[in-house]
Amino acid sequence: MTSDTPVWFITGCSTGFGRELAVALIERGYRVVATARNPDDLTDLATTGGDNVLTLKLDVTDAGQAEAAVKAAQDRFGRIDVLVNNAGIGYFAAIEEAEETEVRRMFEINVWGLIRMTQLVLPGMRAQRSGTVVNISSMGGLRGFPAVGHYNGTKFAVEGLSEALSAEVAPLGIKVLIVEPSGFRTDWAGRSANESSITIDDYAETAGARRAAIRGYSGAQPGDPKRAVAAIIQAVEAETPPLRLLLGKTALAMGRQKIQMMKKDFDAWAEVTEGADFPQGEG
Numbered sequence: 330m331t332s333d334t335p336v337w338f339i340t341g342c343s344t345g346f347g348r349e350l351a352v353a354l355i356e357r358g359y360r361v362v363a364t365a366r367n368p369d370d371l372t373d374l375a376t377t378g379g380d381n382v383l384t385l386k387l388d389v390t391d392a393g394q395a396e397a398a399v400k401a402a403q404d405r406f407g408r409i410d411v412l413v414n415n416a417g418i419g420y421f422a423a424i425e426e427a428e429e430t431e432v433r434r435m436f437e438i439n440v441w442g443l444i445r446m447t448q449l450v451l452p453g454m455r456a457q458r459s460g461t462v463v464n465i466s467s468m469g470g471l472r473g474f475p476a477v478g479h480y481n482g483t484k485f486a487v488e489g490l491s492e493a494l495s496a497e498v499a500p501l502g503i504k505v506l507i508v509e510p511s512g513f514r515t516d517w518a519g520r521s522a523n524e525s526s527i528t529i530d531d532y533a534e535t536a537g538a539r540r541a542a543i544r545g546y547s548g549a550q551p552g553d554p555k556r557a558v559a560a561i562i563q564a565v566e567a568e569t570p571p572l573r574l575l576l577g578k579t580a581l582a583m584g585r586q587k588i589q590m591m592k593k594d595f596d597a598w599a600e601v602t603e604g605a606d607f608p609q610g611e612g
Contacts, residue, residue, distance in 0.1 A: 334359060334381075335359050336407075336408055337351075337362065337409075338398075338409045338412050338413065339361065339363055340364050340387060340389055340416035340446060341364070341365065342365045342370070342374070343366070343371070344370075345554065346554060347363075347415040348374075349555055349557070349558045350415070351374055352377075353558045355377055358381065361383070362385065362409070363382060363384050364385045364387035366386070366387065367386075368386045371384040372384075383401065385397075389443070389445060395445050396449060399446075408453060409453055409460065411460065411565055412446060412447065412450045412460070412461070412463065413465070414442075414447065416442055417438055417465065418434075418435055418439065419477065420432065420435045420523050421523070421540045421543065422524060422527070423478070423529065423532040423536035426525045426527040426529055426536070427478075427479055427525055431523055431525070432479045435480065435483055439483035440483050440486045440487065440490075443487060443490070447462055450462070454501075455501055460502075461503070461505070463506045464505070464508065465510075466487045466507050466508060466509050467480075468510065468577075469484050470485055470487055470488045472583055472586075473485075474539060475535040475538075476540040476543065477543075491572075495572055504565075504570055506571070506574060507572060507574065508564075508574050509574065510552060510580060511579035512552055512577065512579060552576065560576060561574065
């Protein structure tokens with residue numbers, strides 16, 4: 330390990346992409362700050378990585394823990410080169426079925442937690458005039474689907490925040506990467522995602538059917554988390570990384586479909602759209 334070895338700070342390392350990413354980085358000899366709400370889940374990472382790894386307790390909804398974690402990382406390694414905002418949860422319900430407390434909890438984690446961590450890490454990146462913020466979004470950040478509308482809302486928020494952030498920090502030498510996976514064999518559709526206790530029969534064929542389908546293929550998704558994290562590392566280390574990195578064939582297909590859907594509406598209604606302006610020479 331040298332002072333030039335990149336330092337990655339990752340939220341949500343208990344399972345899924347966070348854990349797989351931490352493992353891959355440790356194998357490459359990087360310095361890693363692995364965090365989780367239960368640090369006991371990270372014991373093996375600390376053992377494997379030795380001095381290259383710092384494990385910390387972190388609930389991204391807790392401002393005090395977030396501040397302490399970033400300070401501990403900077404005290405230990407002197408810098409943070411890559412922030413990976415990975416911590417997040419899902420929630421299944423039709424829009425009308427959703428319970429407000431559950432939706433607000435998801436927004437606190439998926440959106441406000443991400444904002445908090447980004448704000449805390451950016452001063453150090455600005456000072457060093459380098460760094461990358463990796464925000465784990467979703468295919469659901471590009472397209473809305475029945476049963477996950479509120480989750481879509483959190484990820485659409487991440488997309489907008491990330492686009493704006495990219496424009497703000499690019500002149501400062503800081504990059505932003507939005508990661509948009511489709512179905513991967515993580516725990517997202519398992520115990521990590523709650524669902525509403527309210528069911529409305531009228532949504533059985535839309536939200537209800539999709540909710541059952543998502544639960545049904547949990548553990549059998551086509552996406553390989555190990556290959557996904559290798560792709561994330563490759564993108565971060567690229568000389569010209571993309572703003573958006575789609576992961577999985579389904580994500581690419583759905584992303585392309587969304588472009589076509591938008592283009593169809595834009596073109597069909599172009600005359601009406603342009604007609605909303607004052608006529609040329611007036612106003």
